[in-house]
Amino acid sequence: MVDEAPDLLEVQLAARLSQLRAEHGWSLDQLARKTGVSRSTLSRLERAEISPTASLLGRLCSAYGRTMSRLLAEVEAEPSPVVRAADQPVWHDEESGFLRRSVSPPHAGLRGEVIEGTLRPGADIPYDAPPVSGLEQHIWVLDGAVEITANGQAHELATGDCLRFRLWGSSRFRNLGDRAARYAVLIVAP
Template structure:
């Protein structure tokens, strides 16, 4: 597998070319500056997770589309979380793409690790996107409808992710959770 930054650069360039977009057009659709998009495509810059989400949303794509190549056709292949876990951006968040986006199933699933003190605000995803969070270890808070909701290990929550939301770890230990993101069928 390519290094995450190398794959991101190739995936962004390929998606942009497939759509026939210039860097200016991609910037308008994603809300990410032309300069930053160019730096990412050249492998000169590592974006934040928030920027990765803006890019994915602007392209009408799943986040995992920019993190790793599509899964092989072997549905029964065992995926080792420890081998998948990496830091795809400059943030203090580790990501393991457990199940990359599959259009037939309409979802992608991650293991996410928030380091102590980490906070991330997320802009709304595309209309109809729903997130499912299951906290495995540690404690964290989710920003939903303007309120921070505390979660402890074993808690599970589902929420509409097509509005502003956020994640934070106010504790002293990493918070590890599964995040299943469901996308509505294309119209």
């Protein structure tokens, strides 16, 4: 986690995370038990004192039953039906080497979304559980190679390959190559 001055998105995200916890009626201790994230980290996150990693956001999304795209969209303005490339929100987790672009930010009334992920060489991002059980994902590798583990089964994917699955358990995204890997993820909520 990075200790830099938060940008507006991080401040809004922190406020939304605090609001979600309040909506569920959970104390910081209860959320810590549900996510395996320390109470102090959760507190600092909700005060925008630290930036969340992809793994940390994944744990919180799982606890709140949201995809990461939905959570990020909740802190942004209502999406337009056309999202220009320059206006697509980009989130970077420097610690894990993950760059995430919301190609089609989700809309409350729609179930599908598209994101673009880029993993630097050696990046390894594990997720303990899906944000929503039974989430359908299509992962299309645009450049490079990645290993995707879903529900305990590992799949090595090269440029042009596509993997489709419904996620019920843990997952892991790894770049085993010596160059950045870029992929599209099409997500469909159950």
